[in-house]
Amino acid sequence: MAQGFGFTLTARNGAARTGVITTPRGEIRTPAFMPVGTAGTVKAMLPGSVRETGADIILGNTYHLMLRPGAERIARLGGLHRFMNWERPILTDSGGFQVMSLAGLRKLTEEGVTFASHIDGARHLLSPERSMEIQRLLGSDIVMAFDECPALPATEAELAKSMRLSMRWAQRSRDAFGDRPGHALFGIMQGGTSIALRAESAEALKAIGFDGYAIGGLAVGEPQEEMFAVLDHAPGFLPEDRPRYLMGVGKPDDIVGAVLRGVDMMDCVLPTRSGRTGQAWTRRGAVNLRNARHQEDPRPLDAQCTCPTCRSYSRAYLHHVLRAGEIIASMLLTWHNLHYFQELMAGLRQAIADGALAAFVTAFHTFRAEGDIEPL
């Protein structure tokens, strides 16, 4: 791996693994969930609070940051860590995924993607070389190769064409990244739902050589069983001794299924976005706090949860501040959700270390099947 980086697996349980990624900015316990800090902030949270939930690393979005405030500006201000007051590891995506989703506003060529900013309409180019430059300017610890992520469903021919373009871009990303001690570069496997294309993509990436390997092109709206069908094979195509990062996942049961299948890292906007719309995640599943059933419920969201929200606030209060449109609603629910996600990861890590993952997963599903506590 890159100088200053290491990855040590400390236990296996079936296909699942637990370990630690060492970086110059601190350790990342795996399996790891990375909160998303799109525009230089994990929305509605102070960085110290994000850390208190148990997060070892957060994710930043190249697309958003290049447009506002701009990568060169962040570099002049000392890099993304200092800018946003988060001194631990940051992984940045390549910008590819978000640019691709600007249907109609972007043009794809072998060189890269030209697109219009959603903020001011200005034209921009993203290419493997520019993406590497932006992520260097941001000071990202884990840099992602620039790739294309096709929408699903797609034909085998479309998936193959797209994946092979991504593999040529992976080589260009590797070349442009160069040798940067203290900074790691991850390649991204594509191939959609085709196991054969996934295998081909993995071979291409391994031939180039990366510090870690991501599984891209999933969590784009396909049914969970389709994603799991790919994950039954894809992690096994990747090197044992490198971190495996499943991009954009996911709901708690997606996370559990992915870890069972050998994934080490994940990211998703779900806990933060849900927190701003009144949806809480607990061991018993999702709870919509806008529902009138909570309006006079003095109980916490989850009596066993140790987060600041559950220790000090009733469902009735959360319902009230949501209805009143108060900022504290987003603050408290985001904190709870991130705490729950990190607690889930800690539970998974411990279960793998104890060789007790099957029992943990059974308990996880049993609790969720019970559903939320009965109304008073």
Place this chain on the structure above:
Amino acid sequence: MAQGFGFTLTARNGAARTGVITTPRGEIRTPAFMPVGTAGTVKAMLPGSVRETGADIILGNTYHLMLRPGAERIARLGGLHRFMNWERPILTDSGGFQVMSLAGLRKLTEEGVTFASHIDGARHLLSPERSMEIQRLLGSDIVMAFDECPALPATEAELAKSMRLSMRWAQRSRDAFGDRPGHALFGIMQGGTSIALRAESAEALKAIGFDGYAIGGLAVGEPQEEMFAVLDHAPGFLPEDRPRYLMGVGKPDDIVGAVLRGVDMMDCVLPTRSGRTGQAWTRRGAVNLRNARHQEDPRPLDAQCTCPTCRSYSRAYLHHVLRAGEIIASMLLTWHNLHYFQELMAGLRQAIADGALAAFVTAFHTFRAEGDIEPL
């Protein structure tokens, strides 16, 4: 004063005083600034953070809370302190001021005010008796008498008529409040800009007898010199040994002028509301962080400020998150503003204790006259 309450003056400097109000829920150092927690939350702040800024007491709004979530509901949930997770003293207003401002939607009689809710249009009555009941249900530590607050400018006859109605309501408030150990009732002086009416109002209130006395009917849009002209006399009409609370004030220079004239308590939405619109308050005056001059400024808002915002974030970051509409912008600026207001109060208290208020006030104005630091 009410059982469990006390007010001790520890120093005087000219007309200014410093001391401490003791309550069953903790001490309130005076002169005190009370952050406003309108609907059960000091907007964009967690209660622990409000306390960290140095606040000893916060204010809650009867009008907002009676409509949503409802006073009876808050009572069933254990009272406002538990509901909003603030265990220290809470002062609630009477609802009168906000109901009066619903021009066209309310009807005033000797009995009280009937009005339509701004949330769902439902009809409500607020009277001295109902206001006392609501504030009891909320569990307020310092209850305000129900009064009418006329708009300025107004004729002497209008001011007199309104003030005398408020004095009859003050008596009804006192009667309805009864004897509630651990809870204090404050009367509210009215009379607008008329010194004679202020004196008459003060006499009426003293004849009824209250635990503290507020100066109402100011900070309703009149020029500062008009407010100060009233404050040159009004505090002196009130008992020396009771707290004097100037309602709805104010900007930092309003606060300094009010303290100089013998005011002990104040409240205002300014630091919190400004925090949500990108305006910061520092020793050098107001700073608009949306201004493009800040976009690449690596300096903190105020290099000498010890708040979390100034310790860890640049003006460039604050500018960015404001422009991007991120919640953290409101969180960081509100925190800074409340910290600044509380630091100003601490400075005033210390200066009075040291007999050095004049020098403090000179330095306060000198710093402000310098204006914000030069752009880079």
